[in-house]
Amino acid sequence: MARKKSPTLTEAELRLMEVLWQRGEATVAEVVEALPKRLALAYSTVLTTMRILEQKGYVRHTEEGRAYVYHPLIDRNQARRSAVQYVVSRFFNNSPELLMLNILENEAIDADELERLKAMIKNAQEDGSEQL
Structure with missing residues (x-):
């Protein structure tokens, strides 16, 4: 049975997208050349992945x-947003609050990061109240 297509980028796809985002455009041969040598990906593997992308x-x-010549249609930030939306919908019942609570409970966040997060939340609240 065929594997269901992922709406987000797989690790292999992300590696290729990183090359395209960095270069702006590239042929399959240029992508192969730009990848770390330790990966040793074959031209045909990269071509197949580019077709999937x-x-x-x-x-x-x-x-x-x-x-x-392949060109990215979405930028890195759009890919990040899509991945976060996918994770929030799949694992956190469409609740960004549950995601944030999970991060706060399970990840080591230093005092500086916490202060930046507080400032971002405050700014988001102020921006939201201006739009009301």
């Missing part, structure tokens, strides 16, 4: 001569 709507290609 295109099917998922993360990239598009243009033809330049005989090569396809």
Whole structure:
């Protein structure tokens, strides 16, 4: 049975997207060259993954001569938002509050980070009250 497509990026897809975000565009050969040598990914593996990314709507290609040049359709921040929304809906019953409580209860957050979070929450509250 075929695996269900993930609405977010897999680890392998994310590695390729990082190359595209950094370069702005790249051929499959350029992506292979830009990846860490320890991964030793074959051209065909990268090509298959790029096609999957295109099917998922993360990239598009243009033809330049005989090569396809791949371009990201979403930026890193959009990918982050999508991943967080997916996690919140799947594991936290669509509740950002439950996600934040889980982080606060289970992650080591130093005093400086906590102060930055408090300031961000305060700013978000003030921005929200201005929109009412």
